[in-house]
Amino acid sequence: MADLRAGILSVPPIWEQVWTRPEPEPLATLAERSLGVLFSGTIEYLERHSGALLLFGLIACALFVLALQLRRLGRSTADADGAPGITLRRPFLVLAMLWMLFGPELLLPELDAGLSALRTGFVMAALAVLLPEFVVRGAAMPLRGLLIATYLTMAERALLDDPLYGRLLSLLLAIIGIWLFRRLQKKLVSGPIRMQGQAASRGMSKLLQAISLGLARYAPPVLLVGLLAEVIGAELFGNQLISGVLYLGTALAAWIAADMLVQDAVVQIVNGPAANWLRAVRNHPEQAVHYSVLVLRILLVIGFVALLPVVLPLLQPVWHAVLTALATPLALGSIGLSLGDVIAFAVSVVLAINAARLVRFLLQEDVVSRLPLSAATASAVTRLVYYGIMVAGVLFAFAAAGLELSQLTMVVSALGVGIGFGLQDIVRNFVSGLVIAFEHPFREGDLIATGQITGRLQEIGLRASRIRTLEGAEVMVPNANLISAEVTNWTLSDRTRRIEILVGVDYESDPRRVLEVLNGALAGHPGVAAHPEPVVLFKDFGASSLDFSVLAWTPDVDERLKVESEARVRIFSALREAGIAIPFPQLDLHVRDTPPGTHAGTPSGGQSPPPVAG
Numbered sequence: 001m002a003d004l005r006a007g008i009l010s011v012p013p014i015w016e017q018v019w020t021r022p023e024p025e026p027l028a029t030l031a032e033r034s035l036g037v038l039f040s041g042t043i044e045y046l047e048r049h050s051g052a053l054l055l056f057g058l059i060a061c062a063l064f065v066l067a068l069q070l071r072r073l074g075r076s077t078a079d080a081d082g083a084p085g086i087t088l089r090r091p092f093l094v095l096a097m098l099w100m101l102f103g104p105e106l107l108l109p110e111l112d113a114g115l116s117a118l119r120t121g122f123v124m125a126a127l128a129v130l131l132p133e134f135v136v137r138g139a140a141m142p143l144r145g146l147l148i149a150t151y152l153t154m155a156e157r158a159l160l161d162d163p164l165y166g167r168l169l170s171l172l173l174a175i176i177g178i179w180l181f182r183r184l185q186k187k188l189v190s191g192p193i194r195m196q197g198q199a200a201s202r203g204m205s206k207l208l209q210a211i212s213l214g215l216a217r218y219a220p221p222v223l224l225v226g227l228l229a230e231v232i233g234a235e236l237f238g239n240q241l242i243s244g245v246l247y248l249g250t251a252l253a254a255w256i257a258a259d260m261l262v263q264d265a266v267v268q269i270v271n272g273p274a275a276n277w278l279r280a281v282r283n284h285p286e287q288a289v290h291y292s293v294l295v296l297r298i299l300l301v302i303g304f305v306a307l308l309p310v311v312l313p314l315l316q317p318v319w320h321a322v323l324t325a326l327a328t329p330l331a332l333g334s335i336g337l338s339l340g341d342v343i344a345f346a347v348s349v350v351l352a353i354n355a356a357r358l359v360r361f362l363l364q365e366d367v368v369s370r371l372p373l374s375a376a377t378a379s380a381v382t383r384l385v386y387y388g389i390m391v392a393g394v395l396f397a398f399a400a401a402g403l404e405l406s407q408l409t410m411v412v413s414a415l416g417v418g419i420g421f422g423l424q425d426i427v428r429n430f431v432s433g434l435v436i437a438f439e440h441p442f443r444e445g446d447l448i449a450t451g452q453i454t455g456r457l458q459e460i461g462l463r464a465s466r467i468r469t470l471e472g473a474e475v476m477v478p479n480a481n482l483i484s485a486e487v488t489n490w491t492l493s494d495r496t497r498r499i500e501i502l503v504g505v506d507y508e509s510d511p512r513r514v515l516e517v518l519n520g521a522l523a524g525h526p527g528v529a530a531h532p533e534p535v536v537l538f539k540d541f542g543a544s545s546l547d548f549s550v551l552a553w554t555p556d557v558d559e560r561l562k563v564e565s566e567a568r569v570r571i572f573s574a575l576r577e578a579g580i581a582i583p584f585p586q587l588d589l590h591v592r593d594t595p596p597g598t599h600a601g602t603p604s605g606g607q608s609p610p611p612v613a614g
Contacts, residue, residue: 013233038114045112056107063099067091086133087265097126124151127257142184146249149173153243167230174227174242178220185216219245262296280365344400352393360386383437429463432479442489449488490557497557499564504545506583511538521574527563529553545583
């Protein structure tokens with residue numbers, strides 16, 4: 001028990017350390033000595049990694065030129081609609097902050113303490129300046145205070161190499177942190193943090209809002225525990241609690257800024273250069289913004305979770321335990337799998353499916369549409385690429401899960417049995433889909449008729465194809481049915497279609513005159529093709545009319561019903577103007593008089609039926 005207490009209470013209580021401590025070294029002396037050590041370490045780092053630093057600086061210069069272009073674009077946007085985003089209003093600060101945040105991780109070896117402090121100070125200063133652009137004024141103040149408190153915590157570790165000064169500063173920062181988090185909590189409860197100006201409609205995600213409120217609510221009691229631990233002598237525990245909570249608050253501010261910057265930057269890129277470069281973005285801007293923001297937010301979450309052990313050293317044992325549990329293999333016969341392998345397999349499959357869909361979409365919109373390929377060939381190319389990425393993704397998923405193909409013998413055998421018994425239809429439909437892709441009997445967008453179904457072919461899937469009928473219903477037809485059954489394709493080689501209009505005139509009309517009038521009625525009709533020319537035929541002698549047939553071609557099958565209606569109106573008007581009558585069935589009714597006293601229903605020469613007795 002004594003050993004445990006000694007391990008937790010590693011230093012004397014704060015009051016004993018103050019009373020029993022000899023005269024402390026002046027703060028100026030401590031800071032001067034620490035700064036000298038940091039400066040010498042920085043000079044040595046610059047000399048050792050001059051090449052990497054030169055590349056880092058060149059890219060920074062390129063970003064400066066890009067910022068100039070963005071600033072000009074922002075001015076032109078302000079002149080046009082008066083509402084440029086923050087990326088265009090403050091391009092220098094935004095790009096500099098992002099480059100200082102991610103550039104060293106990509107190009108430079110691990111920074112020394114001095115450069116790391118400068119980098120962190122620059123990023124925090126940029127965040128402090130940009131926060132009013134993201135959040136309302138009441139929330140910006142406590143978030144700025146958290147940035148300052150966090151930086152002071154880091155400066156204390158680097159400059160104040162003295163236990164007493166460090167503990168006193170930790171106590172002061174804990175008190176300030178409690179006050180700042182309380183202010184932030186009141187602001188979050190009274191109203192959500194939101195981005196001001198143009199991007200206010202997008203705002204912060206509900207999940208991020210809930211995390212912010214939870215941190216602001218539970219941070220003060222945690223800081224109070226850390227403060228008490230520092231006071232009684234549990235220095236390591238108290239310091240980790242105080243610094244960890246402050247780091248989380250800073251990460252919250254950075255997360256808010258990154259989330260808003262991501263949204264604003266994506267919107268500016270989609271509405272600007274991306275719309276000019278990519279047809280897919282130009283035709284589907286809302287989907288481009290949604291999926292781009294989603295992917296970048298996932299990356300932000302992954303980065304934040306990966307930094308948790310660094311932000312909170314207390315979580316390192318927990319992190320290690322989680323990784324150990326994920327890596328522990330579970331034997332399934334001859335196959336050894338762990339929970340981490342299963343998660344890696346599932347994530348890899350999901351990524352492969354979405355990557356295949358994205359590549360297929362980009363190929364259809366921006367690649368094959370620009371190449372001299374027929375629509376059928378372009379569809380086959382995109383489909384093959386889609387299937388190839390899917391297969392490669394599944395193989396990568398097996399590799400990510402740590403499975404070798406030799407270990408999958410049992411699975412492949414079971415799959416073969418399943419195909420033999422229960423999956424025949426699925427395999428047949430899949431192969432039929434490949435036949436459709438290569439043979440091109442019809443393509444997506446064609447107007448087809450199969451059985452009792454007539455409609456537009458919307459999508460050819462792995463197992464079934466989706467047809468949207470003329471009435472608006474969507475019907476899933478197995479691919480095997482499209483291969484084995486008769487299918488009428490109205491738009492395979494061209495979109496022209498013949499229309500036929502039947503006309504009947506009375507027997508008093510001159511057939512030659514009727515032929516002349518019907519030919520003139522369709523002359524100059526915009527929906528009727530000039531080649532082949534319309535044909536009018538004297539078809540038959542009807543029961544009460546002379547029957548004629550008008551045959552014409554329309555260049556667009558989608559306009560067939562409209563063209564037929566307009567042609568009938570023209571024909572009717574032309575016949576009326578020419579005085580040619582259109583007969584209709586007539587019924588002659590003959591009324592016969594009967595002698596008085598004779599019932600209408602009594603046959604001629606007969607007698608009336610006897611009356612019925614009451």
